Amino acid sequence: MARFIAFRLCHTVLILFGVSVVAFGLIHLIPGNPLDILLPPEAPKTVVDQLRAEFGFDKPLYLQYLAWLGRVLTGNLGTSVFTGLHVTHELLSALGNTLVLAVPAAVLGFTLGTTFGTIAAFSHGRPLDKVCSVIAILGLSMPHYWLGIALVIVFAVLWNVLPAAGMGGTGGVPTSWEEIQYMILPVATLSMIPMGVIGRMVRSTVLEILSHEFPTALRAKGLRSRRVVFHVLKNAAPPALAVMGLQLGYLLGGSILVETVFNWPGSGQFMNLAIFRRDIPVLQGTVLVLASFFVLINLLVDLLQALIDPRMRR
Amino acid sequence: MTDIAVVQPAIKPGEQPDSEPRGYWRTVGDRLLHDRVTLGVAAVLLVIISLAAFAPWAATHDPLQGSVIRRLKPVGTPGYFLGTDETGRDIWSRLVYGGRLSLVCGITPVLLATMIGGMLGLLAGVGGRLLNTLIMRVVDVFYAFPSVLLAIAICGVIGAGIGNTILSLTVVFIAPIVRVTESLTTQIKTRDFVEAARASAAPLFAIIRHQILPSVLGGILVYATSLVSISIILSAGLSFLGLGVTPPNPEWGLMLNALRQSIFVNPIVAALPGVAIVITSLCFNLLSDGLRSAMDIKLQT
Amino acid sequence: MTDRALSGGNARDRGGPAQPLLLVRELKKHFPGKGRWLGRREMVQAVDGVSFSLAKGTTLGVVGESGCGKSTTARLLLYLIKPDAGEVIFDGEAVGVPQGLTIRELRVQMQMVFQDSYSSLNPRATIADIVAFGPRTAKHLRRQPARERAERLLEQVGLRPSFFARRYPHELSGGQRQRVNIARALALQPRLLILDEAVSALDKSVEAQILNLLADLRRDLDLTYIFISHDLNVVRHVSDRVVVMYLGRIVEAGSVEDIFRRARHPYTQALLRAMPSMDPDRRTAAPPLIGDPPNPINPPSGCRFRTRCAFAEEVCAQVSPRLDPIDRQHEVACHMMESGAGHSRSHIAAGADG
Numbered sequence: 001m002a003r004f005i006a007f008r009l010c011h012t013v014l015i016l017f018g019v020s021v022v023a024f025g026l027i028h029l030i031p032g033n034p035l036d037i038l039l040p041p042e043a044p045k046t047v048v049d050q051l052r053a054e055f056g057f058d059k060p061l062y063l064q065y066l067a068w069l070g071r072v073l074t075g076n077l078g079t080s081v082f083t084g085l086h087v088t089h090e091l092l093s094a095l096g097n098t099l100v101l102a103v104p105a106a107v108l109g110f111t112l113g114t115t116f117g118t119i120a121a122f123s124h125g126r127p128l129d130k131v132c133s134v135i136a137i138l139g140l141s142m143p144h145y146w147l148g149i150a151l152v153i154v155f156a157v158l159w160n161v162l163p164a165a166g167m168g169g170t171g172g173v174p175t176s177w178e179e180i181q182y183m184i185l186p187v188a189t190l191s192m193i194p195m196g197v198i199g200r201m202v203r204s205t206v207l208e209i210l211s212h213e214f215p216t217a218l219r220a221k222g223l224r225s226r227r228v229v230f231h232v233l234k235n236a237a238p239p240a241l242a243v244m245g246l247q248l249g250y251l252l253g254g255s256i257l258v259e260t261v262f263n264w265p266g267s268g269q270f271m272n273l274a275i276f277r278r279d280i281p282v283l284q285g286t287v288l289v290l291a292s293f294f295v296l297i298n299l300l301v302d303l304l305q306a307l308i309d310p311r312m313r314r
Numbered sequence: 315m316t317d318i319a320v321v322q323p324a325i326k327p328g329e330q331p332d333s334e335p336r337g338y339w340r341t342v343g344d345r346l347l348h349d350r351v352t353l354g355v356a357a358v359l360l361v362i363i364s365l366a367a368f369a370p371w372a373a374t375h376d377p378l379q380g381s382v383i384r385r386l387k388p389v390g391t392p393g394y395f396l397g398t399d400e401t402g403r404d405i406w407s408r409l410v411y412g413g414r415l416s417l418v419c420g421i422t423p424v425l426l427a428t429m430i431g432g433m434l435g436l437l438a439g440v441g442g443r444l445l446n447t448l449i450m451r452v453v454d455v456f457y458a459f460p461s462v463l464l465a466i467a468i469c470g471v472i473g474a475g476i477g478n479t480i481l482s483l484t485v486v487f488i489a490p491i492v493r494v495t496e497s498l499t500t501q502i503k504t505r506d507f508v509e510a511a512r513a514s515a516a517p518l519f520a521i522i523r524h525q526i527l528p529s530v531l532g533g534i535l536v537y538a539t540s541l542v543s544i545s546i547i548l549s550a551g552l553s554f555l556g557l558g559v560t561p562p563n564p565e566w567g568l569m570l571n572a573l574r575q576s577i578f579v580n581p582i583v584a585a586l587p588g589v590a591i592v593i594t595s596l597c598f599n600l601l602s603d604g605l606r607s608a609m610d611i612k613l614q615t
Numbered sequence: 616m617t618d619r620a621l622s623g624g625n626a627r628d629r630g631g632p633a634q635p636l637l638l639v640r641e642l643k644k645h646f647p648g649k650g651r652w653l654g655r656r657e658m659v660q661a662v663d664g665v666s667f668s669l670a671k672g673t674t675l676g677v678v679g680e681s682g683c684g685k686s687t688t689a690r691l692l693l694y695l696i697k698p699d700a701g702e703v704i705f706d707g708e709a710v711g712v713p714q715g716l717t718i719r720e721l722r723v724q725m726q727m728v729f730q731d732s733y734s735s736l737n738p739r740a741t742i743a744d745i746v747a748f749g750p751r752t753a754k755h756l757r758r759q760p761a762r763e764r765a766e767r768l769l770e771q772v773g774l775r776p777s778f779f780a781r782r783y784p785h786e787l788s789g790g791q792r793q794r795v796n797i798a799r800a801l802a803l804q805p806r807l808l809i810l811d812e813a814v815s816a817l818d819k820s821v822e823a824q825i826l827n828l829l830a831d832l833r834r835d836l837d838l839t840y841i842f843i844s845h846d847l848n849v850v851r852h853v854s855d856r857v858v859v860m861y862l863g864r865i866v867e868a869g870s871v872e873d874i875f876r877r878a879r880h881p882y883t884q885a886l887l888r889a890m891p892s893m894d895p896d897r898r899t900a901a902p903p904l905i906g907d908p909p910n911p912i913n914p915p916s917g918c919r920f921r922t923r924c925a926f927a928e929e930v931c932a933q934v935s936p937r938l939d940p941i942d943r944q945h946e947v948a949c950h951m952m953e954s955g956a957g958h959s960r961s962h963i964a965a966g967a968d969g
Contacts, residue, residue: 011454014451015454015455015458016458018451018452018454018455018458019455019458019459021455022455022456022459026467026468026471027471137596137599137600137603138592138596140543140599141543141547141592141595141596141598141599142547142591142592142595142596143547143550143551143554143567143570143588143591143592143595145551145554145570146570146585146587146588146591146592147588149570149574149577149584149585149588150585150588152577153577153581153584153585157577157578157581158581249460250460250462252460253459253460253462253463254460254461254462254463256462256463256466256555257462257551257554257555260554260555261574271466271467271470272466272555274470275466275470275471275557276556283467283470283471287459287463287467290460290463291458291459291460291463294458294459294460294463295458298458336783336786337739337741337783338738338739338783339739505734506729506730506732506734506735507734507735507736507737507745509695509729510727510729510735510796510799511737511748511749512695513693513695513722513726513727514722514726514748514749514752514753514799514802514803515718515719515722515723515749515753515803516748516749516752516753517752517753520748520751520752521752524737524740524744524748524752525737525740525748528737528739528740529737529738529739
């Protein structure tokens with residue numbers, strides 16, 4: 001077991017290393033000199049030279065990378081070219097805002113998905129199965145940003161019960177209804193994809209479990225249906241939880257669209273702004289942090305699974 | 315050795331072959347033809363693709379021509395039966411023309427990624443341990459990025475436009491396809507008939523082509539089809555953020571963004587491009603499911 | 616029925632009838648295990664020093680329980696797995712060495728018939744394609760001649776080509792599939808056929824048909840067989856010589872008579888006593904073997920059978936018995952058979968026979 005953990009950790013470190021290379025290398029995909037992107041063309045030469053030295057653009061590529069990596073590892077993600085503020089600080093608070101959305105969305109998606117998936121599996125062959133399956137598939141086939149717009153239309157425009165955009169409050173975990181109501185629509189929107197993925201997964205897992213003999217055996221022993229369901233779900237839980245973990249990571253990285261629709265100041269919008277302002281340090285730092293989160297969550301999920309299910313350990 | 319009674323040979327004389335030999339793909343095709351849901355979905359897709367392909371005939375107006383006085387007319391307006399957008403262009407025509415771009419941006423990356431990723435996956439599957447490790451670890455790094463993030467990052471860096479969108483999405487999709495292909499190839503590789511083919515001193519390429527590939531192709535097809543549904547959503551999303559197709563080209567994601575401002579005025583019209591995306595993506599998803607069910611047959615007695 | 620043209624005739628015979636078709640010496644294969652013990656990898660000693668010779672035109676039976684290394688040996692012979700040590704000499708030519716036969720040349724002369732499992736035939740290919748694959752790709756025959764050869768082979772194994780050529784494996788019964796397996800193995804016109812549990816998955820009546828077919832083919836095509844099985848009855852029926860394996864080593868080798876009538880190794884004797892018999896006077900009451908089959912990862916030192924042997928003594932743990940001849944063709948690896956080996960019963964060996 002310890003061998004497995006060590007192996008997995010080494011693997012993760014390698015992946016993180018690779019991720020940092022990609023994050024760093026992205027900006028060099030931009031055609032043209034990075035300096036020209038950062039500065040307006042009429043900037044005085046002294047400023048250009050200063051920036052060049054400061055950012056190290058005059059050094060060879062791998063040295064720039066190593067210098068950047070060194071700074072990153074000490075927590076310094078650079079400063080925004082635009083605002084002049086430290087990236088690390090800005091990013092972390094934006095990330096916090098995203099988490100405020102992502103965690104409830106993952107939980108909601110998991111709950112709804114498991115419910116629909118279980119109902120569908122237990123009513124296999126009957127119309128209810130089709131209905132629940134369609135709901136799950138819709139969650140997957142829908143551009144969630146569009147759903148966000150549609151929800152805004154319905155709840156904010158037509159019925160005017162919920163705010164259309166913005167975060168309300170000053171950030172952090174919402175404490176009052178005023179703050180919470182801003183959360184409702186974005187969370188509902190974000191939960192669509194996890195609901196779809198988990199719903200389909202749970203459905204097929206439960207169906208597979210039901211095809212084994214032990215649920216029939218349980219029922220034959222006289223166990224009431226509800227208890228049988230409980231036992232089946234206990235078996236279906238580990239893979240579903242694993243997928244939820246992965247979805248959480250995905251939500252962190254992929255929330256940009258929903259945040260744009262709802263004007264939510266999270267890490268996604270942070271990155272969006274960085275792209276449009278060509279704010280290279282912010283972009284690098286954000287991509288690195290978001291991807292790293294994803295990798296770490298993956299690792300956590302794998303380790304937990306190995307802990308629970310000894311068969312998973314290779 | 316002849317003390318055991320001689321039994322009749324396998325086929326009795328005079329026996330007629332009862333039916334046509336039923337190969338795997340033949341059986342899959344039969345099952346598909348009996349699957350009404352999948353047939354319906356395929357028909358819808360055919361309609362959508364035809365409308366997009368024959369856009370000049372299907373559209374009622376020039377998608378780029380607008381007039382401010384006709385802004386945001388509602389659904390059902392005579393002559394513009396799905397209404398007009400924020401600059402007065404006919405929605406139906408823009409949807410139809412937009413289908414071209416959206417479908418191209420959706421299907422092409424998957425096609426390219428399947429070719430490249432499929433080859434890499436096969437190589438990783440049949441190659442030695444070193445090659446496998448090399449390919450799969452690099453794939454792991456790309457897999458470590460959530461696809462939305464990666465697509466946006468790449469597009470954000472290299473710029474907007476159709477070509478860049480396709481490029482970015484292709485890069486995003488290569489990693490999962492390599493994974494799926496490698497996994498399928500490894501499963502097939504260990505089967506007895508592949509070992510028998512190896513024992514017959516056949517060259518590696520022939521073994522891959524005749525023994526491994528036919529069994530792997532089905533799985534890849536199913537997966538690729540489901541990827542198309544994601545690709546359509548992603549490419550529309552990129553355009554929505556301004557990173558994909560550029561205005562004034564009609565494209566569903568782009569339209570969605572442009573009409574966002576108009577949700578207070580004419581909500582139904584603003585939602586229409588999204589409906590198009592949902593329907594198309596849903597159809598590809600259901601098609602993928604149908605293919606998977608049809609291929610899931612155990613071919614053993 | 617004889618078709619010398621198909622068999623390649625005697626033109627490929629290099630050494631004449633006296634030369635063994637196959638000479639195997641000290642074949643070894645160890646697989647890395649999963650565990651790691653204080654830095655040293657555990658090794659599964661699948662095949663540990665196997666040697667035998669195979670005369671042309673005969674059938675060599677290989678028996679043993681599951682896990683004794685029979686299948687691994689078969690794959691080593693074909694170089695489907697690379698041996699760690701040992702040599703294989705085919706009709707006088709060493710395999711895998713620069714001046715000898717290449718693996719490809721070997722495989723054209725030595726083929727394997729697999730056990731009928733659902734994955735022994737490519738489910739996506741027609742029967743004709745399956746049989747023609749080898750000739751087309753390894754021998755670069757064109758489509759039509761390959762197809763014709765495939766159809767002739769199908770005819771020879773008792774499957775009417777007009778019906779079966781276009782069929783798919785899932786449309787055939789187990790016995791029919793096994794015939795296809797045989798046809799596929801014969802497609803490259805080999806001289807030696809290794810049959811790895813080739814009839815184990817078949818019903819008894821079908822098994823009889825296939826065994827008959829194999830006998831006819833051996834005669835008509837001038838073949839030599841290695842017949843691997845765990846079923847002693849079948850091995851007795853088809854073999855000329857038999858080799859008994861235990862945990863990666865050969866413990867006894869001899870003619871069919873030697874093994875089945877005059878078995879000397881305690882393991883062989885136990886196997887024979889365990890054979891189910893139709894004879895009501897030969898009921899087995901108590902299981903003839905004691906203890907559990909040991910782990911191939913950590914085999915016992917010295918003689919590997921000693922943990923289950925009723926006659927085990929100290930010398931058995933210290934020294935591995937060699938495979939020594941006790942008669943013209945009969946070899947046994949047991950200290951009891953070797954006078955002067957240090958076993959208390961060694962002196963009994965010399966003399967008594969039968």
